[in-house]
Amino acid sequence: MRARAGDAQAAYRLGEVLGRCRNYQPMPGGEFAEMLARATAKGTTQVRIGGRSLDDPQLLDAVLYFKDRADAICGDVGDLSASARAGDARAWLELAAERGHARAMVDYGEFAFEDLPSDGDLLDHAAEVARRRELARAYLHRAFQAGEPESLLALAVAHGSKPYLGRDMTEALAYFKAYRGTEAGRRMPAGVHGFVEQQLIASGDAPQAAETDRRAAQILQAFRQRRAPR
Secondary structure, X not given: OOOOOOOHHHHHHHHHHHHHOOOOOOOOHHHHHHHHHHXXXXXXXXXXXXXXXXXXXXXXXXXHHHHHHHHHHHOOOOOOOOOOOOOHHHHHHHHHHHOOOHHHHHHHHHHXXXXXXXXXXXXXXXXXXXXXXXXXXXXXXXXXXXXXXXXXXXXXXXXXXXXXXXXXXXXXXXXXXXXXOOHHHHXXXXXXXXXXXXXXXXXXXOOOHHHHHHXXXXXXXXXXXXXXXX
16 A cells, blocks of 8 residues: 555565565574585585585575575565465566666566566567566666666676676676675675676676776776766
């Protein structure tokens, strides 16, 4: 009711919960850590995430980091209604973004196409796909200009592992390196930095480091000045 009445934060929270918590299963942190420790001690290399086995220190850092984030978002949600569907998150995030919510602008692209999972679905709804893609691009541009650091990470993903803005490894890594230069990026553990970077380039060739460093510096300067990078 608050969201429909114009509360952008309420609309964002609905979108966040419906997007991130439908498959969430709570587990106490100690129990989760013990499970990982047992699996690692047994040499469980058959279980792989993002191409890495559970005994990889960077993967362990990433798993614990993303579990903490999931707990923070979903820990007090409880059971979601069985009527919650893919696509519901996008609708609420779009509503929040239109009302000026910067994090909704950042997250919109992550869920923009989840109700169109196959290539056939994308082709059958080509006009709607184009509309959502351009909306996601515009939202990220607005969030960037508003100084939302997570927009840099979202732009990295949008050119890398989920390239709805076009695969470009130089842009993906440059935006990620620029994100690492922000206060929010510096709070991300070093092991998670390495894991995320590997995931960004998993299906493409890594560009020259000097080129990505130059582009990252350009992006970070533009971000600090609140203008679109060229």
